[in-house]
Amino acid sequence: MSQSALTALTLPHNAVWFVTGTSSGIGHSLLSSILSAPGHRVVALSRDPSAIPLPSTSTKDNTLLVPVDLKSKDSIKAAFDAAIKTFGRIDVVVNNAGYGLIGELESVSVTAGRELFEINYWAPIQITLEAIRIFREVNPLSGPIGGVIAQVSSAGGYITAPGQVYYHSSKWALEAATESLVKELDPEWHIRAVIFEPGSVKTKWSNANMVDGGQHPAYVREESKMLGTDLIRNMAGWEGKLGAEARDVANLMAKVVRDEEGKWGGRNLLRLPVGADSWTLIKSDVEEVRCNLEKWKKESESTSPGDVKETLKALGLIQE
Template sequence: VTGTSTGFGRQLAELVLQKGEKVVATARRPSVLDDLVSKYPSNRLLVLKVDVNVPQDIIDAFAATKDKFGRLDVVLNNAAYVVMGELEAVPEEEARKLFDTNFWGAICVSREAVKFFREVNAPGVGGRLLQNSSIAGIIGREGMTYYVASKHALEGASKCLAAELDPAWNIKVTIIEPGSFHT
């Protein structure tokens, strides 16, 4: 799970752990997950420092997951953030940083996830790639131009990826489109 510091990522990581499953929780500041580390055993929880804007962090996280658990069934691309502002009001540098995280970060994680599901998991086991998008990526929302655009791009890329995958690999791509939540 990327982006487990707060919001959906944090809530999902906790829920999955409560259900007795194993979790690899990634965050730019892993210390914010210290309460989970003290609550759950290390054979069920692996916390890793990952900035989805740093490709080597992503590669290292998948390698650490392989070393720790030997397999991976589900990846949730969750790391993202919102910049509020109209198209002309948001500085280009800020908009590009948002796209780097919300779109390119998710794409880099997706590449590594597909590779792991295909090459590390046993043949035919595959895996499920969950893309945490937003209903805003479909319907648009004023004042959120760049966030909406990043989620729309993620939706399109995810649909293409799903169509490109060989069915024999048993890799599924699911787009999640939550509405507005206070996270």
């Protein structure tokens, strides 16, 4: 389904950002990126805000530290209430918090998978729901209607690697939900969405933020015959060769959200690979899909009653 055109959205000079996962990595670097714009303010969320090292540009007037339990709907609501009480509005929501879970599908417990979904999927969904309401109903009371929803996904939100079933599933689900959401919203609400898909970044993701779900004995192999998950486990330190600096990723994200180069063009930016590794891997996957579509086109179309393209266009499901 094609996107409805959006009226140009310009963030106010004193835009308020609401960011999860700010204690380290991309989320922490975002604090400096956000506050580099004069007048912009930030609500920094973390399980323990007192542990967040703040940039020199942070003051009591432009930074609000809020504790949050992302597994709790009430805690998320309380964080939004605190932000509105302090700043009166929210213009950008960045769903950055998340973690990885490595292990074969047969080895990782379903309980562990459900717990990951609470943080990687359900928390961003709950935050997105609160954001839409505030963008539409609260923001007009103090300035322009609307805002930006930024989902920090991953190259793994589009492609997959072994040993990451639940992580990939959570990111794919978040991307699908976001893509569907933007097709539901009224363009007059001026709500935009962007999905960032970072590749490797020099953060704690592959160590402190990666839970090991164990290994099923059937997958144990000697080193020369390792299966996929162990190959991924043995890529320790790969961020040093491929990984972008978190500050560079954060600066790009802030620049894109602010639309500093005017590239949004009245549309949502549904997916933006971040990093040459992400771009290359996703491009390769897209090419493989394209090749398979052409290879199996006859078989795919054989079940349909004639040319359905015009009907799909009439229904607004595709555009040229």
